[in-house]
Amino acid sequence: MKKIIQTYFRMTSAVAPRFAGNQAFELFQRPLNKKVRAKELSFYKVAKSFTIKHYLEDIQCYELGNADGLMVLMVHGWESNAASMSAIALRLAEKGHHVILFNLPAHGFSKLKKVNLKICKEVFLEVINHLNPKQPFSIVAHSFGSAVTAYALSKTTYQVNQLIFLTSPNQITQIFEDFSNFVGLNKKAHQQLCKRAENILREPLDDIRVDGLSDKLQYNSLLLIHDAHDRIIPKTNSIDIYNQWPKSELLLLEKTGHYKMLWDEKVINRVTSELQSKGPNKSDKSLYALAF
Structure with a gap:
């Protein structure tokens, strides 16, 4: 399939670049593998589900833990679903947190076929506005979900206590x-592909970079966790973000992978201890951490 796609776009780019760019953008918006893994299914049996109205379709949301505990919102990555975060979510619930998860459009059990950063941002904000938190809350996000989180929060004035990005x-x-x-x-x-994206986002693509958003967010601390040899998103992404965010810490790990890290005991323990140990006023920049 990969070779067929590449052959098609190379040929189409040569004779009709504008058409090829538009076609590529349509493909870019389609999560191609959104199957719920077997080990994720049990989450949907134990979590309390609810929906939030949205003009595209109802947003699928899930709740765990103590409703009176400190709220932690979890945001999954591309071609994934809320249950991919369930190992961490269940541990946080055990520790007394109020954990909220949701499926991004065209993910999980969504009937939508296409989604983009703008729609994900809108859905993220719809979830936050529905929850209407009265005190600072924390967010744990993975991969694409980390970028969605930073981009969406840059458009709000909500006060966030701790941000934890499991790659970004x-x-x-x-x-x-x-x-x-x-x-x-x-x-x-390629230029046509980018033009389509800019028309939807209504801002230059060069302006949308996570490492440049820190001064637009109300947050107390950011922890970045990244596998030093991640093959999906290179560690340089998190290093660049760390270098530009003043209230941040970077933890590079070994042998946790990109998706597998969500089930790794080292990562689960670190996320849990991070949310348990830091108070709402923690704001100092921690040292770069490298763990083997």
Whole structure:
């Protein structure tokens, strides 16, 4: 399938670059593998479910833990679902946190086929506005969900206590460059792909980078956890974010992988202890951490 896609876009880019760029953008918006894994299914049997109205479709939300505990919102990554965060969520619930998870559009059990950063941002904000937190809350996000979190929070004035990003892409321009190279777009087709994205987001792609958003967020601390050899999102993304966010800590781990880290006991313990140990006024920049 990969070779077929690459051959198609290389040929189409050569004769009709604008058409190729538009077609590539449509493909870019489609999560191709959104199957719920067997080990994730049990989460949906134990979590309390509820929905939030949205103009595209109802947002699928899930709740665990003590409703009077400190709230932790969890945001999953691309081609994943809320239950991918369940190992961490269940541990946090055991510790007395009020844990809220939701499926991004076109993920989980969603009937939608396409989604983009703008829609994910809107859904994120819809969830927060529905919850209407009266005190600072924390967020644990994975991969694409980390970028959604930072981008959405930059459009609000909500006060967040702790942010924990379990890997994060940084520059959206780099994401599009990687995608264009993967499918085989030429320069003109790539430019059309980016133009389509900018028309939807209504801002230049160069302005959308996580490492440049820290001064637009109300947050007390950020912990970045990244596998030093992550093959999906290179560690340089988290390093660049760490270098630009003043109230941040970076933890590089070994042998946790990209998705597997969500079930890794080291990661689960660190996330849990982080949310248990830091108070709402913790704001100092921690030292770069490298763990083997």
